[in-house]
Amino acid sequence: MKAYFKVRDLDLYYGEKQALNKVNMDIYRNKVTAFIGPSGCGKSTFIRCLNRMNDLIEGCRVEGEIMANGEDIYSSKTDVVNLRTRVGMVFQKPNPFPMSIYDNIAYGPRCQGLKDKKKLNEIVERSLKQAALWDEVHDRLHESAMALSGGQQQRLCIARAIAMEPEVILMDEPTSALDPIATSKIEELVDELKKDYTIVIVTHSMQQASRISDYTAFFLLGEVIEYDLTSTVFKNPSDKRTEDYITGRFG
Amino acid sequence: MLINAEKVKRNKAIDKAARMFFLAMALLSSSFIVILVLFIFMKGISPFLPNYQYGTVNLIDFLFGMTYRQDQKLYGVGFIVINTLISSFAALLISLPISVLTALFIVKIAPKQLSGLMQAVVELLASIPSIVYGVFAAGVLTDFVKWLASLFNVTTAGGSSLLAVILLLAIMIFPTITSMAITAIGAVDRDLEHASLALGATETQTNFKVVLISAKSGIFAGAILGLGRAFGEATAVSMVAGNKLYGPTFSLFDITKTLTSTMLAGLKETTGLDYDIRFSVGIVLLVVIFGSNWLLNLVKQKVGNM
Ligand SMILES: Nc1ncnc2c1ncn2[C@@H]1O[C@H](COP(=O)(O)OP(=O)(O)OP(=O)(O)O)[C@@H](O)[C@H]1O
Numbered sequence: 001m002k003a004y005f006k007v008r009d010l011d012l013y014y015g016e017k018q019a020l021n022k023v024n025m026d027i028y029r030n031k032v033t034a035f036i037g038p039s040g041c042g043k044s045t046f047i048r049c050l051n052r053m054n055d056l057i058e059g060c061r062v063e064g065e066i067m068a069n070g071e072d073i074y075s076s077k078t079d080v081v082n083l084r085t086r087v088g089m090v091f092q093k094p095n096p097f098p099m100s101i102y103d104n105i106a107y108g109p110r111c112q113g114l115k116d117k118k119k120l121n122e123i124v125e126r127s128l129k130q131a132a133l134w135d136e137v138h139d140r141l142h143e144s145a146m147a148l149s150g151g152q153q154q155r156l157c158i159a160r161a162i163a164m165e166p167e168v169i170l171m172d173e174p175t176s177a178l179d180p181i182a183t184s185k186i187e188e189l190v191d192e193l194k195k196d197y198t199i200v201i202v203t204h205s206m207q208q209a210s211r212i213s214d215y216t217a218f219f220l221l222g223e224v225i226e227y228d229l230t231s232t233v234f235k236n237p238s239d240k241r242t243e244d245y246i247t248g249r250f251g
Numbered sequence: 252m253l254i255n256a257e258k259v260k261r262n263k264a265i266d267k268a269a270r271m272f273f274l275a276m277a278l279l280s281s282s283f284i285v286i287l288v289l290f291i292f293m294k295g296i297s298p299f300l301p302n303y304q305y306g307t308v309n310l311i312d313f314l315f316g317m318t319y320r321q322d323q324k325l326y327g328v329g330f331i332v333i334n335t336l337i338s339s340f341a342a343l344l345i346s347l348p349i350s351v352l353t354a355l356f357i358v359k360i361a362p363k364q365l366s367g368l369m370q371a372v373v374e375l376l377a378s379i380p381s382i383v384y385g386v387f388a389a390g391v392l393t394d395f396v397k398w399l400a401s402l403f404n405v406t407t408a409g410g411s412s413l414l415a416v417i418l419l420l421a422i423m424i425f426p427t428i429t430s431m432a433i434t435a436i437g438a439v440d441r442d443l444e445h446a447s448l449a450l451g452a453t454e455t456q457t458n459f460k461v462v463l464i465s466a467k468s469g470i471f472a473g474a475i476l477g478l479g480r481a482f483g484e485a486t487a488v489s490m491v492a493g494n495k496l497y498g499p500t501f502s503l504f505d506i507t508k509t510l511t512s513t514m515l516a517g518l519k520e521t522t523g524l525d526y527d528i529r530f531s532v533g534i535v536l537l538v539v540i541f542g543s544n545w546l547l548n549l550v551k552q553k554v555g556n557m
């Protein structure tokens with residue numbers, strides 16, 4: 001089993017404040033890896049390191065190493081734009097662009113210079129099908145994406161990420177703004193997607209983590225307390241703090 | 252007890268009084284507008300009524316006439332409407348892209364200090380009175396036009412020209428549109444930018460394809476406001492328009508005549524029909540402004556409803 005990401009001794013600072021402390025982790029290909037932990041423990045901070053979205057935050061400084069597919073992503077030679085085409089991201093709040101459904105999906109490929117109409121049509125259809133949204137929207141591709149429901153918008157955002165044919169999809173609490181039905185649709189989708197993609201998901205729901213993930217990392221105050229197979233973390237945690245957290249005794 | 256019945260009653264009374272007060276204020280200010288419009292309309296319509304004391308003017312001749320000269324009692328504003336539309340839309344055409352790019356630069360690209368400075372400058376420009384712009388135009392823009400015309404071997408009326416009006420208006424509406432665009436671009440959700448960047452778009456692609464698209468309805472509102480200012484600008488325009496008696500003016504180096512400059516020229520020295528007809532021109536100006544707004548809003552809905 002090969003790791004896609006190899007994270008070594010990662011420290012992250014927001015200005016003076018240290019937000020991640022000596023994180024070490026291997027994230028495996030075609031698996032779903034969940035990050036859990038109390039609010040403010042650094043889950044979002046860490047997931048944003050994986051596609052260098054932290055670069056956008058002023059005063060944010062990273063030390064240590066992250067290898068993605070054998071390439072050091074924080075090396076000066078790495079092209080961030082290129083990295084992000086391989087490591088896609090879905091955000092907490094659904095954030096479709098104020099354009100048509102079609103244009104939303106075609107956005108990424110078009111930014112890479114793809115103009116061929118037939119190719120774009122194919123990509124849009126394939127992405128929407130993979131995101132289990134095609135049946136609901138195929139007859140209104142050219143209407144505004146803003147008119148979709150929250151759950152549909154989030155699947156659209158997943159389709160938009162898929163359209164880039166990335167290797168990894170990062171999801172930061174993708175269902176926290178959704179109702180239970182939309183949530184379960186996304187969960188089914190994640191299960192489907194891991195055949196083709198490596199998935200990293202941040203969640204506050206223990207049930208969600210245990211339902212959909214293969215591996216779980218428990219974060220606390222910027223450190224990874226425990227990282228193991230999800231079944232082990234939930235049934236047989238080796239750290240007392242993990243056990244306290246998953247049994248709801250704190251956090 | 253948490254809920255004090257006495258107090259609730261008093262709060263309700265205060266609420267009611269406040270509502271009455273606001274209502275009174277709203278009525279007062281809206282009645283001003285009604286009185287203003289009524290006055291202008293009564294004055295403006297009078298020359299076309301059969302019993303008008305200085306001799307009735309034919310409405311069709313007025314609306315579609317292509318000559319406007321007091322000495323021959325010819326009052327046709329058809330060409331003036333066209334002149335006004337040409338100069339204002341041309342100014343918008345020049346100013347809009349420059350304003351939008353400037354706003355984009357100020358909000359998204361410039362380093363903090365420069366951006367603060369530039370924004371202050373734009374606000375300052377917006378607050379400069381039009382007479383100052385007029386003096387600048389009469390002193391500088393006309394020279395520029397003269398020089399440009401000489402390259403084409405054209406002589407101008409001392410630089411007064413359609414081109415001078417267009418450039419002047421473009422400069423004058425620039426701060427209006429820019430500050431609206433700054434607000435619109437600043438209000439674009441950062442999440443959208445992050446989504447774009449996370450898809451491997453570059454900063455530039457993000458700015459043009461996501462930020463501007465998301466801000467387009469605010470930018471459009473700025474364009475409408477700017478166009479309104481261009482239509483309504485009188486003082487400065489009068490200083491560089493010249494006083495063309497017929498038209499329309501299509502040549503950039505030729506003098507022109509706009510609705511506002513028509514209303515303003517010699518206003519203090521005139522009486523009778525020549526005075527009253529300016530109110531009629533004013534009505535035409537209002538119709539042009541409302542018509543353009545309505546048209547642009549239609550366009551806005553067509554392109555902006557995503
Ligand atoms: N842009 C930022 N600038 C400064 N500090 C930040 C920034 N973003 C996060 N932090 C700090 O870093 C720490 C980790 O935050 P992070 O958002 O990664 O937590 P989280 O685990 O995702 O929490 P939540 O579950 O609430 O989303 C917190 O103490 C937070 O205050």
Ligand SMILES: [Mg+2]
Nearest residue numbers: 043044045172
């Ligand atoms: Mg978070």
